[in-house]
Amino acid sequence: MKKVLLATSLVISSQIMAADVKYTSTPINIDGVSESAWDKAAWHDMPHLMDGTLPSNDADFKGRYRLLWDEKFLYLQADIVDDVLIDTHPDPTYKYWDDDALEIFIDSDASGGIHQFNHTALAYHIGLDNQAADYGPDKKAHLYTDHLVSNWKRNTTAPYNITWEVAIKLYPNDYQQGAKNTPLKLTEKQVIGFMLAYCDNDGSETREHFMGSHEVQPVNGDRNRGFIDADVFGKITLLPKK
Numbered sequence: 218m219k220k221v222l223l224a225t226s227l228v229i230s231s232q233i234m235a236a237d238v239k240y241t242s243t244p245i246n247i248d249g250v251s252e253s254a255w256d257k258a259a260w261h262d263m264p265h266l267m268d269g270t271l272p273s274n275d276a277d278f279k280g281r282y283r284l285l286w287d288e289k290f291l292y293l294q295a296d297i298v299d300d301v302l303i304d305t306h307p308d309p310t311y312k313y314w315d316d317d318a319l320e321i322f323i324d325s326d327a328s329g330g331i332h333q334f335n336h337t338a339l340a341y342h343i344g345l346d347n348q349a350a351d352y353g354p355d356k357k358a359h360l361y362t363d364h365l366v367s368n369w370k371r372n373t374t375a376p377y378n379i380t381w382e383v384a385i386k387l388y389p390n391d392y393q394q395g396a397k398n399t400p401l402k403l404t405e406k407q408v409i410g411f412m413l414a415y416c417d418n419d420g421s422e423t424r425e426h427f428m429g430s431h432e433v434q435p436v437n438g439d440r441n442r443g444f445i446d447a448d449v450f451g452k453i454t455l456l457p458k459k
């Protein structure tokens with residue numbers, strides 16, 4: 218029994234270290250092109266299936282990401298392989314999860330809990346047009362594009378990966394829909410609920426693969442829990458500036 222507990226705590230401590238986010242004194246240029254400021258950030262993979270089927274091969278989908286922070290933004294850079302880019306629903310608030318989308322889950326104070334129709338956490342579905350949708354308290358989808366800056370580009374050499382950069386503002390647990398909300402100033406040692414996913418569709422009626430950064434424990438066989446429950450997110454810690 219003691220051995221099992223020890224093994225578990227070792228796994229947890231290695232996850233915590235992997236989730237540490239370094240500070241950048243140079244603001245990231247959100248242009249879909251990498252820069253030297255990213256060199257100090259470690260890559261993390263997106264191997265976990267949350268809905269649909271596994272990608273058929275690495276050309277269909279493969280993803281990894283890295284994070285940095287400063288007082289204004291949590292910065293994310295994703296390196297995405299996707300063979301076919303699809304945006305068949307022109308309304309950015311309609312079935313956005315069935316188009317190709319980068320989905321960033323943020324719980325600014327790691328409060329956890331059900332967030333589907335409140336803003337104790339947000340699930341930003343960023344479409345190929347760089348607009349971000351999520352449900353609001355009125356149980357309708359809204360755009361929250363003003364919470365972030367997003368830009369992506371195909372790399373210019375084979376295999377033409379996508380470099381997708383996002384600067385995300387964090388909001389407090391009491392964020393009010395339609396009110397003037399002030400973003401949080403990010404601070405050292407802040408613990409944030411975080412998860413990343415990619416909705417991959419290459420021409421089907423619905424999303425083909427929903428691949429994520431964290432393994433979600435299924436509820437009645439369903440791993441697609443992130444848009445409902447912030448308890449399934451991972452946790453990241455903002456490292457001291459030094």
Ligand SMILES: [Ca+2]
Pocket residue numbers: 245246247248249250251252382
């Ligand atoms: Ca850049």
Ligand SMILES: [Ca+2]
Pocket residue numbers: 276277278299300301417418419
């Ligand atoms: Ca694909």
Ligand SMILES: [Ca+2]
Pocket residue numbers: 324325326327328329336337338390
């Ligand atoms: Ca929260």
Ligand SMILES: [Ca+2]
Pocket residue numbers: 299300301302303317417418419
């Ligand atoms: Ca696709």
